Amino acid sequence: MAAVPETAFRIQNNPVRFLPIANHTKGVYRGGRAGRCSLVRRTHGISLESKFMGEKMRACERAQLWWTDGPGRSPRLRVVSATMSLSQVPEKPLGLYDxxxxxxxxxxxxxxxxxxxxxxxxxxxxxxxxxxxxxxxxxxxxxxxxxxxxxxxxxxxxxxxxxxxxxxxxxxxxxxxxxxxxxxxxxxxxxxxxxxxxxxxxxxxxxxxxxxxxxxxxxxxxxxxxxxxxxxxxxxxxxxxxxxxxxxxxxxxxxxxxxxxxxxxxxxxxxxxxxxxxxxxxxxxxxxxxxxxxxxxxxxxxxxxxxxxxxxxxxxxxxxxxxxxxxxxxxxxxxxxxxxxxxxxxxxxxxxxxxxxxxxxxxxxxxxxxxxxxxxxxxxxxxxxxxxxxxxxxxxxxxxxxxxxxxxxxxxxxxxxxxxxxxxxxxxxxxxxxxxxxxxxxxxxxxxFTDGRYLGATLDRNGLRPGRFxxxxxxxxxxxxxxxxxxxxxxxxxxxxxxxxxxxxxxxxxxxxxxxxxxxxxxxxxxxxxxxxLRRQKITLKDIVDSVPETERLAPSVYGTVPADGHDDTMENMGIQWNLWRCCYFLWQRMAQKLLVLWAMMLPGYYVRQEKLTFEYFKQMFAQVTNPPIDPIREKIVTSMECMIGPEGDLTETTEQQCHRLALQGPFLSIEEMEAIKKMNYRGWRSKMLNITYPKKLGRKGLEDTLNRICSEACKAISEGYTTLVLSDRGFSSDTVAVSSLLAVGAVHQHLVSTHERTRVSLIVESAEPREVHHFCTLVGFGADAICPYLAIEAIWRLQIDGKIPPKENGELHSREELIHKYFKASNDGVMKVLAKMGISTLASYKGAQIFEALGLSTEVIEKCFKGTPSRVEGATFEILAGDSICLHDFAFPKRSLPPGSAEIAALPNPGDYHWRKGGELHLNDPLAIAKLQEAARQNSTAAYKEYSKLVQELNKNCNLRGLLKFKDNEANIPLEDVEPALEIVKRFCTGGNELWFNIFGNTYYSCYCDEQTWWKI
Known part of the structure; x- marks a missing residue:
C-alpha cells in the first residue's frame, strides 16, 4: 500500500490531527484481494454537509477514511459518519418519505x-x-x-x-x-x-x-x-x-x-x-x-x-x-x-x-x-x-x-x-x-424459509408470485x-x-x-x-341471540311505521342529508356499485364548505406498481368476510381454549343482534357499553376530554373482566353531542394497542353515523370488530314505509329481515371491493390495517386516534372537529323555533355533494365552466376558452390539493441546445415506457404532470 503522509490526516482548514494509527488487528485495516484498505479515525471541530436531504453532520459524528486501490496508487480521502448508519434511510419521516x-x-x-x-x-x-x-x-x-x-x-x-x-x-x-x-x-x-x-x-x-x-x-x-x-x-x-x-x-x-x-x-x-x-x-x-x-x-x-x-x-x-x-x-x-x-x-x-x-x-x-x-x-x-x-x-x-x-x-x-x-x-x-x-x-x-432442519417455499393464497422447482x-x-x-x-x-x-x-x-x-x-x-x-368452543351470533330473551332484544325504533313528518333531528345530527339518505337506497337496490362511484366524487374533508363527518378526511389507498389488485367477483374463492373476534390467548400455545371466540360472517350487526350482545352473559362473555357522547355545555374543549374518558373506561372494563366493548352514541340528545364514531374507535384501539390489551376484548360500534361503504371501511380499518349502523337500518325501513322502495311482485312489503339482509349483502360486497383494490383478500387482514391516507388532519389527531396513518397535509384539530359536531348538532336541534310545515322541517338538506346545487359544494364540472367550454367548442372562440380555463383553474384550487401546487421556476434557464431534440424523445414513447411512467406516478396523478394542450401533440 502506498504510504499515507502524516499531513494527510487533517481536513482542509482544520489544524486538529489524528492520534497515532491503531493496530490493524483491531479492525482498522480492511484489505481486500485487490489490496484496498481503509484507515478510520474521528475528527473534531468542523461542520460538513452530508449528501442526504442537506442535513448537517455533527463534528463528533464524522470520520475520515484513507483508502487506496493497491500498491503504487495514490490514497484518496473519504469523509463519513463515525456513527455510520447501515443505510441512508432517514430515521424519521422526512418530507413525503415514510x-x-x-x-x-x-x-x-x-x-x-x-x-x-x-x-x-x-x-x-x-x-x-x-x-x-x-x-x-x-x-x-x-x-x-x-x-x-x-x-x-x-x-x-x-x-x-x-x-x-x-x-x-x-x-x-x-x-x-x-x-x-x-x-x-x-x-x-x-x-x-x-x-x-x-x-x-x-x-x-x-x-x-x-x-x-x-x-x-x-x-x-x-x-x-x-x-x-x-x-x-x-x-x-x-x-x-x-x-x-x-x-x-x-x-x-x-x-x-x-x-x-x-x-x-x-x-x-x-x-x-x-x-x-x-x-x-x-x-x-x-x-x-x-x-x-x-x-x-x-x-x-x-x-x-x-x-x-x-x-x-x-x-x-x-x-x-x-x-x-x-x-x-x-x-x-x-x-x-x-x-x-x-x-x-x-x-x-x-x-x-x-x-x-x-x-x-x-x-x-x-x-x-x-x-x-x-x-x-x-x-x-x-x-x-x-x-x-x-x-x-x-x-x-x-x-x-x-x-x-x-x-x-x-x-x-x-x-x-x-x-x-x-x-x-x-x-x-x-x-x-x-x-x-x-x-x-x-x-x-x-x-x-429454513431453520436448518426444514427448507421450503410457499405462495400466497392468490399465487401472485412465481415459483418453479x-x-x-x-x-x-x-x-x-x-x-x-x-x-x-x-x-x-x-x-x-x-x-x-x-x-x-x-x-x-x-x-x-x-x-x-x-x-x-x-x-x-x-x-x-x-x-x-371448534365445535365445543366456537361461538356464533345465533348462540348469543338465542341466549337473550326476545323481549330484551328489542330496541326503541328511531322511526315509526307510518310515513314520517316532522323534524328529522336524528338524521341531521349525524350529518345525513338528502343525497346521503338516497345513497342508502342505492346501496340497497344496486349492490353498492352506485355508491362507490358517488363516493369517489366527494371533495376532501378540508375543502368542503359545510360541516362534514370525520370519515371524509380519509382516502382509500390502492395497489400500485408490483402489487396487483384482485377481482372480488371472478376471484371470489380467495376472498372472505369472515373473522373471529373477542379475547385471544397466547399466540405461542396450542390449546382448546384458544378458539373460544365469536365467529362473524361479516362486520355488520342488526339492531336485534346488537341488543343481544349488549345484554349477553354467555359462557363467560359479557359486554360493557361505553357512552361516546358528552354534554354540549363543555363546548369544543369537550371532545378530547371525552376521548380520554372513553379510553380510561375501556381499560377499567377490561380489568373487570368484560370481553366486549360497545361504543354507542344512542345517548345523544338536545343537550349531548355525539363523538365521531371513527374518532372513538381509533382512540380506543390505539390506546389498547399501546397498553397491550387490545386482544383481550372485541370492539363493536353502535352508531347513527356510518351508512356508506367508505364509512364501514374506515371503521374496520382503524380497529372496529363489528358495526351496527342502526340509523341506516331504520332509514331503509322508512324508505319502504314512505313508498320509496317498491313492494314485492305480489304487492307485499319486504320484511325488516329481508331489507337488512339485502343492505348488509350490498355493504359486504362494497367493502370487499375496497379490500380487493388494495390486493387484500380477507376482512380479518384488513381489520386494523389502516390502509388509508389522511388529508387535512392535524398531528395531534393522528397521534391519538390514527397513529401510523400518513398525513402529509396538516389541518383539522380536535377543536375544529368538535366544532363540526356541534354545528351539526345545532342544525338538528336549532335554538330558534321553526314554523310548522317549513322547508327546513319538511325535508333533509341537500348540499349538492353529488350534483351541483346553487350555494352548495363546489364541483369542477361547474355549469358556468361547462357553458364556456361549449361556447369555445361551438364558436371556436379563444376568448371563451380562456374564460373556461380561468374558471377551471380557480375551481381546481378549491377542489383539489394539486390545485394549490405551483411550479418553481429555475433562476437560470437551460440553453435550448442542451435539451434533447423532440425527434429523439419520441423514440422512447413505446408501450413499455408508457407503462413504466404510469407505474411510477400512478395513473390517477397523470394530470399533475401533463400539459393537456401540448402533451399529445408531441
Missing part, C-alpha cells in the same frame, strides 16, 4: 441436497443462481451499487474449523457451537464497546465466547453509496449454556434479543432502530452472508469465504433485492434470519399493531423465561423493519417458541380455505383454528423464481413443477425427503382434534 411503507420485490431460490451431505457444488450453484437472477434485483444510478443480495447456508464446519485454528482457538463438533454474523460500527470505540457488551450478555447467560473473526471482504467493486454505509463485518463463535433448559437455537434467539437491547442502550441507539449495529444471524445451524450488493458482487465481496473450496453446505438459500419503494441498505438485504421474501405485505400496519397488542399475552413457556425476562425481548417487531423484516421477526418467534417451521408459515400465510368446497374438513378446521390465533399476513408473496434423481431439490437459473441434465430430472396458490414445497433434512403438500397438511391437521375443539 419508512413505514418500505416494501420490496425480489428474486429468491434455493438449492438442497436431500442426503444432507455438505458439498461445494451446492454453494457454487446457489451463487450462480443468484447471478442469473440479477434482473430480479436492482441497482441505483450507480451501476455498481445494488439494492441487496445475500446467501444463507448451513454452517461450513470444515472451513470454520481451519480458519479459527489460525486465529488461536479450536471449534467443538458441529452442533456444539454457534456462529454470529455481525455488522459492526466503523468507529473503533463503538465497535469494541458493542462487542464487549455482547460478550458480557453472553457470559451472563452461561455462554462461552470462543473468539471473534474478522470476515475478509473486497470492496473494490462497490459503488459510492454502498461504500458510504459499509460496516465492519465480524463473526463470533460461542458455546451453548449449560444453565438453560432451552435448546441451542432458542438460547441463541434469547441471546440475540437481549444483547440487542443492551447494545442499543450502550451505544445510545434509538429504540427500535438500528443505525450502525446489526446481527445478520446467530445460530448453531445457519449463517447469512449479505450486503448492499449486486448479485454478481456477492461472491467477490465475500470471496475469501464463499470462494473457498472448503466452504460447503447441504443447502443454500439466496435472495436478490429490488427495493420497489424503499432505500437500499446493508441490514435490509436478504435472506433474513429464517426467510427470503419476494413480494409485499399489504396489511403490514395492522399485522404489526396486532402483534404489539399480543405481546401482553405472550408467555413463551418453551423458552423458559420469567415474565420479566420475556418483557426484555420486546418488541417482537422492530420499528425500523421492512415488511420482510417484520414477517421474519414474527415467524422466528413462533418457531423459537416451539412451533414447527412449516406450521408457523401455514399460520401466517394460510390457504384460501373459507370458500373451498373440496378441501378436506380436517384441514379446514386447522385453518379455522389458526384464524382464531392470528390474522393472515396478506399480499402477493413467495416465501422461502425441480427434484432430481441424484437427490437435489432446486427452487427459484424462474427456470434456467441452474443447469440440470434433462435425464436427471425426476419431478418438475410450479408452486400453486397456497402450496408448500418442503424439504425435511432429518428424514431426507421432500414432503408432499397434501401429506404435510394432513399431518398437521390430524395432530390435534381441531374440528372437535
Amino acid at each position: 419508512a413505514s411503507f418500505d416494501k420490496d420485490s425480489c428474486g429468491v431460490g434455493f438449492v438442497a441436497e436431500l442426503s444432507g451431505e455438505c458439498k461445494r457444488e451446492t454453494v457454487a450453484d446457489a451463487l450462480e443462481m443468484l447471478v442469473r437472477m440479477s434482473h430480479r434485483g436492482a441497482c441505483g444510478c450507480e451501476v455498481n451499487t445494488g439494492d441487496g443480495a445475500g446467501i444463507l447456508v448451513a454452517l461450513p464446519h470444515d472451513f470454520y474449523k481451519e480458519v479459527t485454528k489460525e486465529l488461536g482457538f479450536d471449534l467443538p463438533l458441529p452442533g456444539q457451537y454457534a456462529v454470529g454474523m455481525f455488522f459492526l460500527p466503523t468507529d473503533t470505540g463503538r465497535r469494541e464497546e458493542s462487542k464487549t457488551v455482547f460478550a458480557k450478555v453472553a457470559e451472563s447467560l452461561g455462554h462461552e465466547v470462543l473468539g471473534w473473526r474478522h470476515v475478509p471482504t473486497d470492496n473494490s467493486d462497490l459503488g459510492k453509496s454502498a461504500l458510504q454505509t459499509e460496516p465492519i463485518i465480524e463473526q463470533v463463535f460461542l458455546t451453548p449454556s449449560l444453565r438453560s433448559h432451552a435448546d441451542f437455537e432458542q438460547q441463541m434467539y434469547i441471546l440475540r434479543r437481549l444483547s440487542m437491547v443492551a447494545i442499543r442502550a450502550a451505544l445510545n441507539l434509538q429504540h427500535g432502530g438500528v443505525r450502525d449495529f446489526y446481527i445478520c444471524s446467530l445460530s448453531a445451524r445457519t449463517v447469512v452472508y449479505k450486503g448492499q450488493l449486486k448479485p454478481a458482487q456477492l461472491k467477490n465481496y465475500y470471496n475469501a469465504d464463499l470462494g473457498d473450496e472448503r466452504f460447503t453446505s447441504y443447502m443454500a438459500l439466496i435472495h436478490s433485492r429490488f427495493s420497489t419503494n424503499t432505500f437500499p441498505s446493508w441490514d435490509r438485504a436478504q435472506p433474513m434470519r429464517i426467510l427470503g421474501h419476494n413480494g409485499e405485505i399489504n396489511t403490514l400496519r395492522g399485522n404489526v399493531n396486532w402483534m404489539k397488542a399480543r405481546e401482553g399475552l405472550l408467555k413463551c413457556s418453551n423458552l423458559g423465561l420469567s415474565k420479566g425476562e420475556m418483557k426484555k425481548l420486546l418488541p417482537i417487531v422492530d420499528a425500523s423493519s421492512s415488511d420482510s423484516g417484520a414477517f421474519d421477526g414474527v415467524l422466528e418467534l413462533l418457531v423459537r417458541a416451539g412451533r414447527d417451521l412449516p406450521e408457523a408459515v401455514m399460520m401466517m400465510i394460510p390457504e384460501a380455505w373459507q370458500n373451498d368446497q373440496n378441501m378436506d374438513p380436517d384441514r379446514k378446521a386447522l385453518y379455522e383454528y389458526f384464524s382464531a390465533l392470528m390474522e393472515p399476513w396478506d399480499g402477493p408473496a413467495l416465501i422461502s 425441480y427434484i432430481t434423481h441424484s437427490g437435489r431439490v432446486i427452487m427459484a423464481s424462474e427456470v434456467g437459473v441452474v443447469d440440470i441434465p434433462p435425464e436427471d430430472i425426476s419431478v418438475k413443477g410450479r408452486l400453486n396458490p397456497g402450496m408448500m414445497l418442503l424439504v425435511d433434512f432429518e428424514n431426507h425427503t421432500v414432503v408432499d403438500d397434501e401429506a404435510l397438511k394432513k399431518q398437521y391437521s390430524l395432530a390435534r382434534p381441531y374440528e372437535e375443539w
Whole structure:
C-alpha cells in the first residue's frame, strides 16, 4: 500500500490531527484481494454537509477514511459518519418519505441436497443462481451499487474449523457451537464497546465466547453509496449454556434479543432502530452472508469465504433485492434470519399493531423465561423493519417458541380455505383454528424459509408470485423464481413443477425427503382434534341471540311505521342529508356499485364548505406498481368476510381454549343482534357499553376530554373482566353531542394497542353515523370488530314505509329481515371491493390495517386516534372537529323555533355533494365552466376558452390539493441546445415506457404532470 503522509490526516482548514494509527488487528485495516484498505479515525471541530436531504453532520459524528486501490496508487480521502448508519434511510419521516411503507420485490431460490451431505457444488450453484437472477434485483444510478443480495447456508464446519485454528482457538463438533454474523460500527470505540457488551450478555447467560473473526471482504467493486454505509463485518463463535433448559437455537434467539437491547442502550441507539449495529444471524445451524450488493458482487465481496473450496453446505438459500419503494441498505438485504421474501405485505400496519397488542399475552413457556425476562425481548417487531423484516421477526418467534417451521408459515400465510368446497374438513378446521390465533399476513408473496432442519417455499393464497422447482434423481431439490437459473441434465430430472396458490414445497433434512403438500397438511391437521375443539368452543351470533330473551332484544325504533313528518333531528345530527339518505337506497337496490362511484366524487374533508363527518378526511389507498389488485367477483374463492373476534390467548400455545371466540360472517350487526350482545352473559362473555357522547355545555374543549374518558373506561372494563366493548352514541340528545364514531374507535384501539390489551376484548360500534361503504371501511380499518349502523337500518325501513322502495311482485312489503339482509349483502360486497383494490383478500387482514391516507388532519389527531396513518397535509384539530359536531348538532336541534310545515322541517338538506346545487359544494364540472367550454367548442372562440380555463383553474384550487401546487421556476434557464431534440424523445414513447411512467406516478396523478394542450401533440 502506498504510504499515507502524516499531513494527510487533517481536513482542509482544520489544524486538529489524528492520534497515532491503531493496530490493524483491531479492525482498522480492511484489505481486500485487490489490496484496498481503509484507515478510520474521528475528527473534531468542523461542520460538513452530508449528501442526504442537506442535513448537517455533527463534528463528533464524522470520520475520515484513507483508502487506496493497491500498491503504487495514490490514497484518496473519504469523509463519513463515525456513527455510520447501515443505510441512508432517514430515521424519521422526512418530507413525503415514510419508512413505514418500505416494501420490496425480489428474486429468491434455493438449492438442497436431500442426503444432507455438505458439498461445494451446492454453494457454487446457489451463487450462480443468484447471478442469473440479477434482473430480479436492482441497482441505483450507480451501476455498481445494488439494492441487496445475500446467501444463507448451513454452517461450513470444515472451513470454520481451519480458519479459527489460525486465529488461536479450536471449534467443538458441529452442533456444539454457534456462529454470529455481525455488522459492526466503523468507529473503533463503538465497535469494541458493542462487542464487549455482547460478550458480557453472553457470559451472563452461561455462554462461552470462543473468539471473534474478522470476515475478509473486497470492496473494490462497490459503488459510492454502498461504500458510504459499509460496516465492519465480524463473526463470533460461542458455546451453548449449560444453565438453560432451552435448546441451542432458542438460547441463541434469547441471546440475540437481549444483547440487542443492551447494545442499543450502550451505544445510545434509538429504540427500535438500528443505525450502525446489526446481527445478520446467530445460530448453531445457519449463517447469512449479505450486503448492499449486486448479485454478481456477492461472491467477490465475500470471496475469501464463499470462494473457498472448503466452504460447503447441504443447502443454500439466496435472495436478490429490488427495493420497489424503499432505500437500499446493508441490514435490509436478504435472506433474513429464517426467510427470503419476494413480494409485499399489504396489511403490514395492522399485522404489526396486532402483534404489539399480543405481546401482553405472550408467555413463551418453551423458552423458559420469567415474565420479566420475556418483557426484555420486546418488541417482537422492530420499528425500523421492512415488511420482510417484520414477517421474519414474527415467524422466528413462533418457531423459537416451539412451533414447527412449516406450521408457523401455514399460520401466517394460510390457504384460501373459507370458500373451498373440496378441501378436506380436517384441514379446514386447522385453518379455522389458526384464524382464531392470528390474522393472515396478506399480499402477493413467495416465501422461502429454513431453520436448518426444514427448507421450503410457499405462495400466497392468490399465487401472485412465481415459483418453479425441480427434484432430481441424484437427490437435489432446486427452487427459484424462474427456470434456467441452474443447469440440470434433462435425464436427471425426476419431478418438475410450479408452486400453486397456497402450496408448500418442503424439504425435511432429518428424514431426507421432500414432503408432499397434501401429506404435510394432513399431518398437521390430524395432530390435534381441531374440528372437535371448534365445535365445543366456537361461538356464533345465533348462540348469543338465542341466549337473550326476545323481549330484551328489542330496541326503541328511531322511526315509526307510518310515513314520517316532522323534524328529522336524528338524521341531521349525524350529518345525513338528502343525497346521503338516497345513497342508502342505492346501496340497497344496486349492490353498492352506485355508491362507490358517488363516493369517489366527494371533495376532501378540508375543502368542503359545510360541516362534514370525520370519515371524509380519509382516502382509500390502492395497489400500485408490483402489487396487483384482485377481482372480488371472478376471484371470489380467495376472498372472505369472515373473522373471529373477542379475547385471544397466547399466540405461542396450542390449546382448546384458544378458539373460544365469536365467529362473524361479516362486520355488520342488526339492531336485534346488537341488543343481544349488549345484554349477553354467555359462557363467560359479557359486554360493557361505553357512552361516546358528552354534554354540549363543555363546548369544543369537550371532545378530547371525552376521548380520554372513553379510553380510561375501556381499560377499567377490561380489568373487570368484560370481553366486549360497545361504543354507542344512542345517548345523544338536545343537550349531548355525539363523538365521531371513527374518532372513538381509533382512540380506543390505539390506546389498547399501546397498553397491550387490545386482544383481550372485541370492539363493536353502535352508531347513527356510518351508512356508506367508505364509512364501514374506515371503521374496520382503524380497529372496529363489528358495526351496527342502526340509523341506516331504520332509514331503509322508512324508505319502504314512505313508498320509496317498491313492494314485492305480489304487492307485499319486504320484511325488516329481508331489507337488512339485502343492505348488509350490498355493504359486504362494497367493502370487499375496497379490500380487493388494495390486493387484500380477507376482512380479518384488513381489520386494523389502516390502509388509508389522511388529508387535512392535524398531528395531534393522528397521534391519538390514527397513529401510523400518513398525513402529509396538516389541518383539522380536535377543536375544529368538535366544532363540526356541534354545528351539526345545532342544525338538528336549532335554538330558534321553526314554523310548522317549513322547508327546513319538511325535508333533509341537500348540499349538492353529488350534483351541483346553487350555494352548495363546489364541483369542477361547474355549469358556468361547462357553458364556456361549449361556447369555445361551438364558436371556436379563444376568448371563451380562456374564460373556461380561468374558471377551471380557480375551481381546481378549491377542489383539489394539486390545485394549490405551483411550479418553481429555475433562476437560470437551460440553453435550448442542451435539451434533447423532440425527434429523439419520441423514440422512447413505446408501450413499455408508457407503462413504466404510469407505474411510477400512478395513473390517477397523470394530470399533475401533463400539459393537456401540448402533451399529445408531441
